[in-house]
Amino acid sequence: MKYILNRLIQVFIMTFLALTVVFFIVQSMPGDPAFGLAVSIAQTRNMSLEKALEIAHNIIGYNPKEPIILKYIKFLKNIFVGNFGYSTYFKTSVNEIIGKALPWTLFVISLATAFGFFAGTTLGALSAQKRGTFIDTFIATLFSIIQAIPAFVLAVFILFIGAVRLRLLPLGGAYPVEMTPGFYPGFILALIHHALGPLIATSIPQMASWGLAMRGNCSNIIEEDFVRFAKIRGLSDSVISQKYIRKNAILPLVASLAIGIGYMLGGHTLVEVIFNYPGIGYYFGQAISARDFGLLTGLFSLIVIGVVFATFITELLYAIIDPRVKAQ
Amino acid sequence: MEVILSVNNLKAVYLVREGTIKACDGVCFDVEENTVSAIVGESASGKSTIIEAMTLTLPPNSKILEGEVIYKGKNLLNLSEHELRKIRWSEIALVPQSAQQSLNPTIKIIDHFFDTIYAHNNWKNNEIIKKAEELISLVRLDPKNILYSFPHQLSGGMKQRVLIALSLIFNPKILILDEPTSALDVLTQAHIIQLLKNLKKEFNLTLIFVTHDIAVAAELSDKIFVVYAGNIVESGPTREVLKDPKHPYTQGLVNSIMSLTSDLEKIKGIPGDPPSLLDPPSGCRFYPRCPHVMEECKREKPKNYFINENRRVACHLYK
Ligand SMILES: Nc1ncnc2c1ncn2[C@@H]1O[C@H](COP(=O)(O)OP(=O)(O)O)[C@@H](O)[C@H]1O
Ligand code: SF4
Ligand SMILES: [Mg+2]
Numbered sequence: 001m002k003y004i005l006n007r008l009i010q011v012f013i014m015t016f017l018a019l020t021v022v023f024f025i026v027q028s029m030p031g032d033p034a035f036g037l038a039v040s041i042a043q044t045r046n047m048s049l050e051k052a053l054e055i056a057h058n059i060i061g062y063n064p065k066e067p068i069i070l071k072y073i074k075f076l077k078n079i080f081v082g083n084f085g086y087s088t089y090f091k092t093s094v095n096e097i098i099g100k101a102l103p104w105t106l107f108v109i110s111l112a113t114a115f116g117f118f119a120g121t122t123l124g125a126l127s128a129q130k131r132g133t134f135i136d137t138f139i140a141t142l143f144s145i146i147q148a149i150p151a152f153v154l155a156v157f158i159l160f161i162g163a164v165r166l167r168l169l170p171l172g173g174a175y176p177v178e179m180t181p182g183f184y185p186g187f188i189l190a191l192i193h194h195a196l197g198p199l200i201a202t203s204i205p206q207m208a209s210w211g212l213a214m215r216g217n218c219s220n221i222i223e224e225d226f227v228r229f230a231k232i233r234g235l236s237d238s239v240i241s242q243k244y245i246r247k248n249a250i251l252p253l254v255a256s257l258a259i260g261i262g263y264m265l266g267g268h269t270l271v272e273v274i275f276n277y278p279g280i281g282y283y284f285g286q287a288i289s290a291r292d293f294g295l296l297t298g299l300f301s302l303i304v305i306g307v308v309f310a311t312f313i314t315e316l317l318y319a320i321i322d323p324r325v326k327a328q
Numbered sequence: 329m330e331v332i333l334s335v336n337n338l339k340a341v342y343l344v345r346e347g348t349i350k351a352c353d354g355v356c357f358d359v360e361e362n363t364v365s366a367i368v369g370e371s372a373s374g375k376s377t378i379i380e381a382m383t384l385t386l387p388p389n390s391k392i393l394e395g396e397v398i399y400k401g402k403n404l405l406n407l408s409e410h411e412l413r414k415i416r417w418s419e420i421a422l423v424p425q426s427a428q429q430s431l432n433p434t435i436k437i438i439d440h441f442f443d444t445i446y447a448h449n450n451w452k453n454n455e456i457i458k459k460a461e462e463l464i465s466l467v468r469l470d471p472k473n474i475l476y477s478f479p480h481q482l483s484g485g486m487k488q489r490v491l492i493a494l495s496l497i498f499n500p501k502i503l504i505l506d507e508p509t510s511a512l513d514v515l516t517q518a519h520i521i522q523l524l525k526n527l528k529k530e531f532n533l534t535l536i537f538v539t540h541d542i543a544v545a546a547e548l549s550d551k552i553f554v555v556y557a558g559n560i561v562e563s564g565p566t567r568e569v570l571k572d573p574k575h576p577y578t579q580g581l582v583n584s585i586m587s588l589t590s591d592l593e594k595i596k597g598i599p600g601d602p603p604s605l606l607d608p609p610s611g612c613r614f615y616p617r618c619p620h621v622m623e624e625c626k627r628e629k630p631k632n633y634f635i636n637e638n639r640r641v642a643c644h645l646y647k
Contacts, residue, residue: 225424225426226431228385229424229430230443232416232422234444234447236447239446244432248434323478324434
């Protein structure tokens with residue numbers, strides 16, 4: 001209990017530091033965060049840019065003359081009460097965008113992680129247990145190659161083959177615009193169809209990295225004395241494989257699942273941009289190209305908080321599931 | 329007494345990049361029923377290799393070149409994996425050297441009993457639990473507590489006892505223990521020795537154990553086998569051998585034992601170092617260190633010579 005409390009305090013400090021870094025990075029970017037909004041106001045209402053800028057500043061609650069330290073405190077205060085700011089480009093609160101986008105991102109990365117983890121650990125263990133055979137060489141080489149390919153290259157490749165050449169995948173969106181969302185088979189199928197591109201592009205690299213990690217862990221554990229002693233006691237190969245080798249190899253990986261999901265919040269950006277998939281990453285891309293500082297700061301903060309908390313959950317999870325760590 | 333296990337000319341090597349490590353080089357010995365045999369020698373002399381070769385539990389990079397291990401009229405080395413699995417653990421149990429790392433860290437002690445019993449029989453769960461409780465009590469541990477612990481929650485001595493309890497599940501005829509007392513403190517060592525003495529009586533066990541501590545061998549064993557560089561150089565009743573050693577190596581050992589320590593790891597009585605098993609000396613492997621070395625020792629490997637009907641020495645002096 002005391003341990004958890006200690007860790008929680010650390011998590012708090014880490015979040016605070018990370019948010020500080022986010023804030024000052026975005027602050028140091030050149031330009032007026034309300035500029036985009038002001039331009040469109042000036043155009044629609046036919047007023048001078050200066051006047052529009054003033055209105056725009058009011059809308060997003062930004063005062064250029066306000067000292068940076070006050071801005072900083074305001075930012076922290078807002079984040080603390082769950083207000084991620086205002087998007088000048090989409091002219092809505094960042095919270096609303098997060099509410100729209102986060103479910104899609106979570107949908108894809110959790111499915112992709114589940115598949116990547118399951119396939120990766122199964123193949124990785126198989127590879128380790130067939131050390132030196134063709135199967136092992138094949139799996140290990142394939143996974144190493146996949147790991148060496150940047151995620152967006154793979155995504156572009158899948159988009160090109162799947163959507164452009166074979167016309168099997170849609171070119172964007174989370175579902176066809178003409179469909180009304182609901183809980184019926186046709187819609188669910190359409191959801192999966194639209195998520196397929198990002199799903200494949202995200203789960204394949206995941207499979208490779210979980211696979212290589214599992215292969216490494218298993219190869220070490222196969223050499224352990226307790227595996228040898230299990231053989232001496234006459235345990236069957238399948239029991240040894242499941243309960244003695246895989247179980248010990250997979251526990252540390254299960255714990256890092258949470259951290260994986262945390263990091264993917266950010267890492268998923270390019271894949272969503274490429275597939276035009278309306279998740280967090282897509283809006284992140286929009287924020288960058290539109291110089292929408294409000295949205296950028298808000299999404300950045302969300303990702304940072306996600307990663308820090310995922311790390312924390314990972315540690316807790318690890319302590320809960322692995323009896324060896326529990327003791328410490 | 330009847331011979332229960334007979335090892336003849338057993339040769340095993342490890343294959344490594346530099347060549348072959350000849351760690352068990354033509355070992356012969358008989359084990360009589362209901363006795364305690366001690367295999368003693370310095371570390372890396374090949375003690376573990378001998379017992380692992382005998383039970384066909386050597387690591388994968390090893391190879392048994394020749395020999396036979398006769399148990400109940402059958403050569404274990406010729407049995408199929410299936411036949412061997414029936415005998416191993418239910419009739420011949422082996423507790424390996426690394427007691428501290430031999431339990432699966434992510435399952436409880438009771439699960440080790442389940443896994444072991446399921447592998448051989450189909451007992452009911454409550455029978456298994458009863459058996460486990462009985463055995464854990466027998467090795468003087470508290471079953472309620474220990475069975476539901478994870479390995480890391482136990483001390484070194486407790487783990488060794490758990491391994492011994494596991495080895496007794498099927499009332500084996502022969503129990504082989506590799507260094508059951510090393511890595512334990514002196515008091516725990518004494519407890520384990522006492523425990524083994526009791527178990528031997530209670531279960532009518534034939535015990536074979538490996539040690540590098542002559543005092544442990546003296547305390548526990550009826551018969552002693554002295555190993556040097558992959559060979560058994562001398563064997564006989566423990567008391568006789570220690571009182572009147574015949575082989576120059578055993579003589580060196582026994583003479584260098586002072587009352588303070590009997591641990592071969594700490595004794596530096598014999599000048600020189602044990603040879604490399606990768607490229608051992610020709611003839612008698614002890615000749616570079618032997619005070620009685622003769623010309624023929626360098627050429628010819630000494631045979632086993634009988635001093636009397638119980639004692640055997642592999643040395644040209646006793647031709
Ligand atoms: N798996 C292995 N691969 C290569 N060499 C080994 C292996 N196991 C043991 N050896 C070598 O074989 C020799 C005898 O080892 P071992 O039988 O373990 O000795 P002891 O049990 O007397 O300490 C040593 O030189 C050791 O380095
Ligand atoms: S055979 Fe020769 S070298 Fe070997 S122990 Fe006997 S006397 Fe010494
Ligand atoms: Mg050993």
